Amino acid sequence: MATEIKAPTFPESVAEGTVAAWHKKPGDSVERDELIVEIETDKVVLEVVAPEAGTLTDVMADEGDTVESEQVLGKIGEGEASGDSGQKEAKSSGDESAEKSAEKSDDEQEAKKADSNSGGGKQHEVKAPSFPESVQEGTVATWHKKVGEAVKRDEVLADIETDKVVLEVVAPADGALSEIKAEEGSQVESEAVLATFTEGAGSEGSGGDDAKPAKAESSGDDDADEKVGDKILAPAARKMVAEHDLDVAKIEGTGKGGRILKEDVQKAVKSGSAKKTSGGAAAPKGAAAAATAPAVEGERPEKRVPMSRLRQTIAKRLVEAQQTAAMLTTYNEVDMTAVMELRAQYKDTFLKAHDTKLGFMGFFVKAASEALKRFPDVNASIDGTDIVYHGYQDIGVAVSTPRGLVVPVLRDTDSMKIADVEKAIVDFGKRARDGKLGIDEMQGGTFTITNGGIFGSLMSTPIINPPQTAILGMHKIQERPMAVNGKVEIRPMMYLAVSYDHRMIDGKDAVQFLVTMKELLEDPARLLLDV
Template sequence: MSIEIKAPTFPESVADGTVATWHKQPGEAVERDELLVDIETDKVVLEVVAPAAGTMKEILKQEGDVVLSDEVLGVFVEGAVEASADKPSDAAPAQAETESAPAADAGDVILSPAARKLADENNINPADIKATGKDGRVTKEDVLNHLKSAPKAAPAAAAPAAAPAVPAGERVEKRVPMTRLRATIAKRLVEAQQNAAMLTTYNEVNMKPVMDLRKKYKDQFEKAHGVKLGFMSFFVKAATEALKRFPAVNASIDGNDMVYHGYQDVGVAVSTDRGLVVPVLRDCDSMGLAEIESTIGDFAKRGREGKLGIEDMQGGTFTITNGGIFGSLMSTPILNPPQTAILGMHKIQERPMAVNGQVEILPMMYLAVSYDHRMIDGKEAVQFLVTIKDLLEDPARLLLDI
């Protein structure tokens, strides 16, 4: 039975998508729920999986084509895989396979012709392959499954000696189309700079109190909550408290209206292979440090796997980005519209600091808050950043709400 493979139903905020990668080609066998194709939208990559076991029959939308919600991408045939020249049908007599499939050198392993050819091409010992065919025969699928599960071998020592693809001294250029996600990021960043009166204020924070607290309780914290205690949860809690005290920083601009939010939904920038995404922590005021750390860890994992949903990144009243994990000492973060402010964290670096007339070596971090001056006055922005600094340098204030 033929089944149409359709694009997912996009939310209202997503107009269309682009076919990113076909993982199956016409004629290939497919298991139920196996990934068929990736659809890239402005915000996330959506996966389309097989509705049942069968065979991919036809691809109607090629990689790079723009598709709408529920548009047909290809045709899928449910049921057993059809017989082909190099792959005997399961219903064919076993004798036809055994006559042309001599035993392998290792033991009494029997391979189909297609399986033997594939095994020889990949230098696989037939005895290492798990056989699932009739009477213990190794099929082509068994060899493919073995290749998928086996660790990739290290390149041979002679490989680097191969002739280079490009002559010495050649000035190489490679042109790659910008992905939809990357193009959207670029467009939004340019719009943020063109449409907002963006200004940045800086300060620095002594991270020693937080580091001491983390060092003292990290083992107990992980044992009690099953998640490691990091720095980001402290910054999220400090930012949440500061947002409550300075509502304008937690607001957004909608045309000529200023929208004040009575909740704190903090977006945390996550770097992925496809680009920067900003999943949102909802109602941060009611979240504890453990829940924040656990949620951020889940966001990071799903971001790397391309499994973040559109609902994970919608909304948000404030954003935190951490360039310090890549070694950035200071930077100017760009607003994430329609939000009116963003906090930039940076690398922790020991520096000599004057403390009560004495020079001490302290772990310091530069903080930066970029804000829309149309909505936020300089006084509010500076006081907001100082509040974060004070809360981090005396973490007990987070618990005492002072």
């Protein structure tokens, strides 16, 4: 029986999304909770994972297609790929996946061994990147390769996390790591030596034929099942086992062929039944980070993890903003009817003309740019005892990432078209989630816009981003009964909030700034007529 793959439930302010990328092709085997497809909306990229293990049989929405909330994107079947649908075998798909992984691993290992035999053996020092002047040091976040594992030139070896960005360290040539000198979690300075690298090394094991059985049990493919002893682990389960340092032999698998699924590991973690004994085997290498964050046994488990550099910086700046600024917040609400009608009328034409979707942020950025010109105090910043008035509008747009909140800046928004704004925001969102934003792209803003509405927030108090003196908070669009020309009508309404530094901005200017924003959004023609 086929299982439907559906798009996620979009937030109310998001009407539709675009199929950004399929990570699997029809005929590919997939595991439960494995990433299959990404859906791109106006603000975020949503990941769609496999609801069940099986084979992707049908793709019903191709890359670039526009889809609605909970629309069927494809189907997963239990048997062979769709091209082999004429014959169905009773063989377990879990066993097939394990065998294919082992065969694939053997082929790759043999190819790597052949490559390694021709290597020259020249050694290199793998160094951390040169950090910008404002960054003193970084943290080794992740090693993507182990010592002895074959890598290709320019393949990512490690990630270095700084206050703002994640920097990638790549291989200088084909070969393998011979020694890691900076383990995950260690602090490193600019151009510090992280490891030594040997050209042409690249053998997964130096034990010759004796290493082959181990290869069949544990392939280097993160998306394949891994066999530990007589247990088969799904990729998500393997990751959780490493994080919690569990004894695989004590976990009962409920998947096909006895495969251990993510849910099985979660159950074992909750019950505490799979903890390793003190004399047990050494923890897998992936559990190194978890060693610094031990879980407490019992019915009320806890886990202590170190705060990331980005999270530390966010915490420091937010506390600093509240301690140094005389912060107040004023609220208003805007009727989104006109903007939504305009968007609905021109979204298809806009997409064809500019190759990007027409969202709401373009209207808000342009309205804010106009309002900032009329109220220069809101666009100013405080530097010690000086007030700095900016003759331009550089608006930061808060973007949520798995690592924390970052605020890339749109430059000279007054001269940008709505299409330019929408393209830039989509690009910022993608690169922010990948940690690819440069520090220069997150500095120098004169005003900030944050949109909690995409997560369902109805009303909030945004915190100023120093040294700026004001920030605009957007919220969820919600239909409410409103009095319009003496009659009650249902209108799509959004609460707006402006937090401002009362040392610089008087309440009158803050309120009038927000009223101007409301007027421009409720009658978008004002943006064109400059009235």
